[in-house]
Amino acid sequence: MRADALRNRAAILRAARTLVTAGGPEVGMDEIAAAAGVAVGTLYRHYPTKTDLVAAVMAETAAAIVAELEAAVDRVGKSETRAVDEIGELFARVAVEGAGDRTLRQVAAGLGAYRADSLELPARRLLAALVDTAHRAQALRADVTVEDLALLMGTMPGLAVDEDARRRWVELVWRGLVS
Amino acid sequence: MRADALRNRAAILRAARTLVTAGGPEVGMDEIAAAAGVAVGTLYRHYPTKTDLVAAVMAETAAAIVAELEAAVDRVGKSETRAVDEIGELFARVAVEGAGDRTLRQVAAGLGAYRADSLELPARRLLAALVDTAHRAQALRADVTVEDLALLMGTMPGLAVDEDARRRWVELVWRGLVS
């Protein structure tokens, strides 16, 4: 792969994340290409379809979350932190900072993409480990499962509600999870 | 207004609610008209724009909720029920049975409509009365406000998650609200 092609791929991904995250489904491929400093044809060379492009952006986010979870599991393994706290922090971060990702999910759903399974499964395996540990420490309500957490995360507010409200949302919901 | 025109208006509203609720933004005006047993032109006579049509459907739902709330306030006034229970029931019903309305809201948002204020304001006034009463009975956590309830209701899961999960969602969240 040529060096400039790699640069372009990265620029396109970055532009797509920024624009789609902020502008929703109505941002066109032309706009994304322009923001990436590239022509439409180049965009289509790297991502043959709008669906592919959005999927790539989401995959990137999913990978980042998995990385965070791996680090969290590691810290808990070394007894540096408590599992509940790690779960709570992830919960809060996804809600407050990851609000734009919910726009992405909507766009993906509108394009017929978004397979929750393959995307969220790796993260769930890691999260399950944290949940188990938290349960043994009796820090999470006994009946709260990983599916519950995924369900709630799936309904977190998007960019339509401001950051303070998103924070408040986490506070309200988190109360029902810890013991 | 002619009798057949009235019938058509009703049929169009019903078809729009059914189709948009289930099919999201991609259902066309042609499909809605066909489902209502009417030609597109007739649809446009009654609702000059897709935005108007969706707005009408949402207004209908909003009115129904206001009616339910008025009945609830009434029952509480006659000491037939507790305010918390009424709030809880509304919460559950909106989550479980009103899942399709969230699709509507998304479609409305995509069309540039959806003014939460004018639509939700009447309901909030009534809900506030129930919240006040519940607070005096110390049945709701002291810091839980009407805005909190509206915030959570705004993030309820849609038709994408099945009914059991929606019920579970309510259970989890409701725990954080009652004392």
Place this chain on the structure above:
DNA sequence: TCCTAACATGAACGTGGGTTCATGATTTAT
């Protein structure tokens, strides 16, 4: 019954936006 205003019809139009492809420019290995 007949008239007319209200209403319904559906083919055609315009536009926005995703996608393509013939042409031209760069990179990189020899």
Place this chain on the structure above:
DNA sequence: ATAAATCATGAACCCACGTTCATGTTAGGA
């Protein structure tokens, strides 16, 4: 330096979908 493969360009294409309007139909009162 030069060739050849890889890559970039962007005007044009296509099609779905909201919307319109000239024409035909129907309801309901006089």
